[in-house]
Amino acid sequence: MKRVAVFASGSGSNFQSIADSITKGISTHFELCGLVASKPDIQALDRAHRLRLPSVVLKASDFENEALFANALLDTTTNWNTDIIVLAGYLTKLPAIFIERFHGIILNIHPSLLPKFGGKGFYGLKVHDAVLQAGETESGCTVHVVDGEYDKGRILAQLKLDVHPNESAEELAKRVLQLEHELFPRVVEQIAQYGVPE
Ligand code: GRF
Numbered sequence: 001m002k003r004v005a006v007f008a009s010g011s012g013s014n015f016q017s018i019a020d021s022i023t024k025g026i027s028t029h030f031e032l033c034g035l036v037a038s039k040p041d042i043q044a045l046d047r048a049h050r051l052r053l054p055s056v057v058l059k060a061s062d063f064e065n066e067a068l069f070a071n072a073l074l075d076t077t078t079n080w081n082t083d084i085i086v087l088a089g090y091l092t093k094l095p096a097i098f099i100e101r102f103h104g105i106i107l108n109i110h111p112s113l114l115p116k117f118g119g120k121g122f123y124g125l126k127v128h129d130a131v132l133q134a135g136e137t138e139s140g141c142t143v144h145v146v147d148g149e150y151d152k153g154r155i156l157a158q159l160k161l162d163v164h165p166n167e168s169a170e171e172l173a174k175r176v177l178q179l180e181h182e183l184f185p186r187v188v189e190q191i192a193q194y195g196v197p198e
Pocket of ligand 1 (some may be wrong): 008009010011012013014015088089090109110111124177180
């Protein structure tokens with residue numbers, strides 16, 4: 001049984017979908033060991049509380065330097081005996097030393113069909129605005145392995161949808177988020193069961 005730590009910065013609906021997949025018995029090869037929040041007062045923390053999971057707020061700017069922030073992340077995840085890190089709407093750049101420690105087993109979800117509409121600055125509605133501006137006929141979501149660069153690591157899985165004529169960025173975001181809730185638990189389960197494919 002693998003132990004998965006979730007990192008989040010916002011509502012945590014992806015975190016919830018992963019937790020629900022365990023409750024429903026769909027995911028059976030991992031358990032959640034805790035939530036790392038990048039700031040206080042986010043909805044993801046309330047969800048952790050309701051799920052009776054340990055949670056901690058580690059805000060990068062509260063630390064004097066990046067090394068101390070990295071130590072706090074490493075201490076927390078080590079104490080939780082973490083095997084896999086899942087970034088579910090986590091908006092803080094992870095220190096290189098942390099990525100090195102969990103090399104190949106940090107997963108992220110992004111609300112576009114990477115490599116399109118990824119990288120620094122592409123987050124939240126900005127992604128969907130850019131998709132609509134570009135006149136794309138399809139969009140979707142991507143789960144990828146995290147390396148040092150934003151949204152650049154190896155792609156593990158994607159789900160697609162057709163962009164509706166005249167839909168707003170908000171509508172598109174909502175539909176893509178539904179796909180995320182389907183895709184992310186499935187990929188986490190696969191990685192927990194079989195590891196990251198060669
Ligand atoms: C999702 O759209 C995800 O793709 C992106 O941030 C959003 C997080 O939503 N990285 P939530 O906090 O899981 O509801």
